[in-house]
Amino acid sequence: MVTRRQFEILTGLITGAFGIAVIVSSIQVGSGWSSAGVESGTFPLLAGVLILGGSIVNLARAFVDPPALALRADELRRVALLFLPALAFVAAIPFAGLYVASVFYLLWALSVQRRMPYWRSGLIALVTVLTLYWLFEQAFEVELPHGWLGAALGF
């Protein structure tokens, strides 16, 4: 279970931290008026100040607003069940390559998580990978990442 307040605080902290990073970085570049005109850090500095200021207001409002529920426990579970395998898939790309990672991701999402028979999920995975290969590497000549595994196997 997640309340709206917790979400507001999390988001406010993320945006606020980003704002601080932008401010620090723009001051390093240099901001203000110089003989060459407006310095490169000026606009980003302004943006950073706006981000930080807005985030502080949003954080403050999070404590004032009446509490509300953002995600029920079962909704949170479903979001996690979608997001975590997806994250693992993205993390696996540099090692296994996009094609192999896609196959395992689909097998996992369809058959392990949803009990689909393996022959069906396998078929879906195969069709997906072949379509991607044909569309990108053949039709549009974009090489998708083959990963460490692909390199080891000589692709």
Next chain:
Amino acid sequence: MENNVSELMQGFAIALTLPHLGLMVVGVLIGILVGVLPGLGAPNGVSLLLPLTFGMQPVSAIILLSSMYWGALFGGSVTSILFNIPGEPSSVATTFDGYPMARDGRATTALATAFGSAAFGALSGVVLITLLASWVASVALQFGPAEYFAVYFLAFSSFIGMGGARPSKTVVSLAIGFALAAVGIDTVSGNVRLTMGVDELVKGVSFVVAVMGLFGIGELMIAVEDEMKVKGVNSKVEWREVVRTIVHLPRHGWALLRSAAIGCWMGITPGGPTAASFMSYAIARRVSPRRDNFGRGEQEGIIAPETADHAAGTSALLPMLSLGIPGSATAAVMMGGLMIWGLNPGPMLFIEQKDFVWGLIASMYLGNVVSLVLVLLTVPIFAAMMRVPFFIIAPLIFIVITVGAYSVSNSYLDVLLMMGFGVLGFLFKKLDYPVAPLVLAMVIGDKAEDAFRQSMLLSNGSLGIFFSNGLVSTVMALGFAFLLLPLIARLWSRRRTALGRA
């Protein structure tokens, strides 16, 4: 005016060729698919297709992308009406009356009403562009950097003033977009900035990657939250009923005109189609003679949001073409495409790229007709597609978005950024942060900054240049007025409640 007509005819000569008609059909079909599938919307659909257009002629590329946009706008209404699931955020308001009507066994009437009013809305938008775009561009040709900055300022402050979200949230979203636009090499001085020590970020953060994460992953995570149970109604289309409904549509002439006007206004000022459809529905519910019937399958409850949605979607291209300021998130992505293809969006297009501009405008007339026909023909097919369970569609969409993010510049870092934007998009959507300002600021942030810095060079560092003549002062003053709008509105309502109590 005659000049516009002859230019438009020239445009039709470009758009009415076999390859371009083919691109329209392909674009519209992909668009309907994108519009129908939850988790894939027009902005990220257009971004997914964008890398594939890099080798094309700009006219052909924009015809493909804009046709896809029309298809997506139409497709979003199909699922709203048949399944009570809005395929696009801008068709949420269509569910209010569209689904009850379809549930009562009048699915064909609901669909035909939606498509008919959508086509009317789109047509009003295109006519507006035909009549006004080149005039606006000719005015904008007189603009110096200060005037440009003032217009950008007006666009951004109208988001804050009229966007409807909490102003502090709009500001955060806008400013994040600005900061992201600044990452990489500063085009004026050549300095590297905001890379936070990551060398690969010197090339900047691509708005395409941001859109894919913010809209794509964010929407998938929202969609999975309430595991959708598709309870579809009969999706058979009865042609006689389609014709009867469309022939009878002019009876609602007043509602059509009012909704089209709202839509055009919201499209030109960057309010976007989503806000337009909600606003149009709310106004219709207040003023319609059949207001008591709203929410129970009232035809005007479909006409109002659909007309406004499409009018806004279409007219959002007017400021993009003539000023270089996109009126919606999808228009922002298309404008980014224009820059990648080597065109400079803005008034010079009307002089240097006449074929491109008028070819696009002509294709908008044709594309909407093509969409109307194709969407009617394919409703049963796409409705059947909705019966594929979401747990199968979700990982497939995820793979497509990942590949899309990678293919923007063959970079794995982009995939990681896309994931980060996805989490941010999910949080933003949950907490009612507007996402469109972020995308808009990412696309035109650099131009706004350039305009500001050039003005300052001209004035030798004095901010007075933004109030140096009537035009620029008026636009700046309007911008400040929009910024103050939420404050005034709050004071006003407080006073009214105080008066009401007294």
